[in-house]
Amino acid sequence: MPPFYAQLINLFAAILLLLSFAMLSQRRVLSLIDLFAAQGLALAASTAVVAWGTGQHHLYWSAGLTFGLKVLLLPWILYRLIRRLNVNWDVERLINVPTTMLIGIVLVVFSFNLAVPISQLASTVTRSTLGIAMACVMLSFLMMITRRKAIPQVIGFLSMENGLFFAATSATYGMPMVVELGIALDVLVGVLILGVFFFQIREQFDSLDLKHLESLREVEE
16 A cells, blocks of 8 residues: 555646646636646645655755746736737637547557656656656647647647656656756746747737748748
8 A cells, every 4th residue: 555645646646637638628728727727736736745755855845936836927927918918719729629639548548658667767656657747748749739829839838847847756756956946947938938929929910820920931931
């Protein structure tokens, strides 16, 4: 019988996977931001449980950083972008929802099989959740390539970073704090730059559909 904290970690891992599937099937951009914030909350809680159960006290700082950045700051920035851009539309997708979900299930099975030899090499208590972490990364990547609008693709990128962070926690009890601070700063600056990029796209094309960039490239060629 695994210890209680390991069971909690497995529970949060399952919640992260379910939220990834929910984001993959979500049609509304505002709901997509809410799901991203919920995913950040589950990730912060999981990191705090790992810190409590294993005595890795530096992970408390990681959990606090994750909560402040992924649950509070980034969703607030995205909400402000949506209000300023006035883009309360449905998420347009390249593949319909049932087909996307079937592809997502295949990616989850692939991720679990891929994680088996890696998790056997890990010595952490949380190594059993490595397959779920890789599945979250794969599902986020699938969400990025099946969306036509810029904002859902950025949310998919941020969700992928959540999966990578959870994978690091599962395999090695997290990264050094200086690395986590650097990644957090890079993500924050990247979102701010992309916000400016969104305004430029909207000003030029009166839309955030990335197909306009493809037409612009064809004209230049």
